[in-house]
Amino acid sequence: MxxxxxxxxxxxxxxxxxxxxxxxxxxxxxxxxxxxxxxxxxxxxxxxxxxxxxxxxxxxxxxxxxxxxxxxxxxxxxxxxxxxxxxxxxxxxxxxxxxxxxxxxxxxxxxxxxxxxxxxxxxxxxxxxxxxxxxxxxxxxxxxxxxxxxxxxxxxxxxxxxxxxxxxxxxxxxxxxxxxxxxxxxxxxxxxxxxxxxxxxxxxxxxxxxxxxxxxxxxxxxxxxxxxxxxxxxxxxxxxxxxxxxxxxxYWERKCYLGFGPSAHSFDLKTRRWNVSSLRKYLQAFEHNTPYWENEILSQQDQYNDYVITSLRTQWGISDSYLKQNFSGRFYDHFMIEIEPFLKSGHLKLHNGAYCLNTEGLFISDKIMEQVLFVED
Ligand SMILES: C[S@@+](CC[C@H](N)C(=O)[O-])C[C@H]1O[C@@H](n2cnc3c(N)ncnc32)[C@H](O)[C@@H]1O
Ligand code: SF4
Missing domain, CATH: 3.20.20.70 (Aldolase class I)
Structure with a gap:
């Protein structure tokens, strides 16, 4: 799909x-x-x-x-x-x-x-x-x-x-x-x-x-x-x-999508691609048969960050088993350490095997996201 x-x-x-x-x-x-x-x-x-x-x-x-x-x-x-x-x-x-x-x-x-x-x-x-x-x-x-x-x-x-x-x-x-x-x-x-x-x-x-x-x-x-x-x-x-x-x-369920037209993004589970954000450059590229996009192959770190970004703010939350299966080791460990204070404060709850935000947690989700994203020092 x-x-x-x-x-x-x-x-x-x-x-x-x-x-x-x-x-x-x-x-x-x-x-x-x-x-x-x-x-x-x-x-x-x-x-x-x-x-x-x-x-x-x-x-x-x-x-x-x-x-x-x-x-x-x-x-x-x-x-x-x-x-x-x-x-x-x-x-x-x-x-x-x-x-x-x-x-x-x-x-x-x-x-x-x-x-x-x-x-x-x-x-x-x-x-x-x-x-x-x-x-x-x-x-x-x-x-x-x-x-x-x-x-x-x-x-x-x-x-x-x-x-x-x-x-x-x-x-x-x-x-x-x-x-x-x-x-x-x-x-x-x-x-x-x-x-x-x-x-x-x-x-x-x-x-x-x-x-x-x-x-x-x-x-x-x-x-x-x-x-x-x-x-x-x-x-x-x-x-x-x-x-x-x-x-x-x-987007949130990490299905493949194709984006057409200037500035549109595409995703095929392994690669992210974005078309140029300029109508002029988009048209020129078709005229001269040159590329009108850039792409990036996602590292495991990118995939972890993508998963967290797309899931945290949904009612389905971040699945513990999905994290364990796909990001065991340093990404999963990082996640568990960083969410600790938010679990204690009640902003985040483990519900049916997924970490979900409460109302206040949703409101401060930018701050929580900053903590759980994995950024290399
Ligand atoms: C692509 S935009 C607009 C679609 C359509 N052209 C329109 O104006 O109704 C999609 C939606 O993003 C929301 N939006 C755009 N910029 C925003 C901003 N800076 N802050 C909050 N919402 C924004 C608006 O509600 C907008 O309808
Ligand atoms: S500038 Fe255009 S795309 Fe943006 S909200 Fe207004 S009408 Fe919609």
């Missing part, structure tokens, strides 16, 4: 928090699509005809494509790979792109899951993030998608925003619940270098939320969504029973 990720590197405008690779220059869109088709075909032997269980269009903004373009990409994928009949096919969408016409055409294609970037249901937040839509537009977009017949919808929210009160965040969470979607991804704001928010923070124009308020927002999110029947299956991801994102799970 394997997954496919396609990076659509275009956005109409740039949001103030976002450091995903994107370009606002749409002129090269036909060239990009042509190169993408070539990449999909050129790599068709890489998965050895393994069954594809999930296809994910991410970005950038995949919903700036015409449905006919999404269909063209899918047809190419179906021709080159063995896609399962019941594969999860997700398209990330921005609310302002979701017209009835677009949604109806998408519903008629093999796309069966939408991930809609609502981000917030507060107009002031949306404006400060430089989003292109209002709260009402975000709500209407989700409702329209439901009316069109989409029954597997995820929405994205961001919390921990500058000046965001607990009450304002509660309103957001309540609005998200009221939409009756199947999946919610809620991310704490990260300040990435190179973004407008990062510069504002450095210039003192905005301030990070105090940790205590951030933690209270996280607790409220977890409590309210669990009350509404969602399962908290990864630090930032909540699903109605069984409706996890297959795409996300493929």
């Amino acid at each position: 394997a997954g496919i990720y396609i990076h659509i590197p275009f956005c109409k405008t740039k949001c103030h928090y976002c450091d995903f690779y994107k370009s606002t220059d749409f002129a090269s869109r036909p060239d990009f699509l042509a190169a993408l088709m070539l990449e999909i075909k050129a790599r068709k032997s890489e998965l050895n005809q393994e069954a594809i269980e999930s296809i994910y269009f991410g970005g950038g903004t995949p919903s700036v494509l015409k449905v006919a373009e999404i269909d063209r990409i899918l047809t190419q994928l179906y021709q080159c790979y063995r896609v399962s009949d019941d594969a999860e096919v997700t398209v990330e969408c921005n609310p302002d792109d979701l017209s009835r016409e677009f949604l109806e055409a998408l519903k008629a294609s093999s796309v069966n899951r939408l991930s809609i970037g609502t981000q917030s249901f507060n107009n002031q937040d949306l404006k400060s993030m430089n989003r292109r839509h209002s709260a009402q537009q975000a709500i209407s977009a989700v409702q329209l998608a439901q009316e069109t017949g989409f029954s597997n919808i995820s929405i994205d929210l961001i919390y921990g925003l500058p000046n965001q009160s607990l009450e304002a965040w509660r309103d957001n969470v309540q609005q998200a619940i009221a939409l009756k979607v199947q999946h919610i991804s809620a991310y704490h704001l990260t300040y990435h270098e190179g973004t407008v928010f990062y510069d504002y923070l450095k210039n003192g124009k905005i301030k990070e939320l105090p940790d205590e308020l951030s933690f209270n927002q996280f607790k409220l999110l977890k409590q309210e969504l669990e009350k509404a029947g969602f399962e908290h299956y990864e630090i930032s991801n909540f699903a109605q029973p069984g409706l996890y994102s297959r795409h996300n799970r493929a």
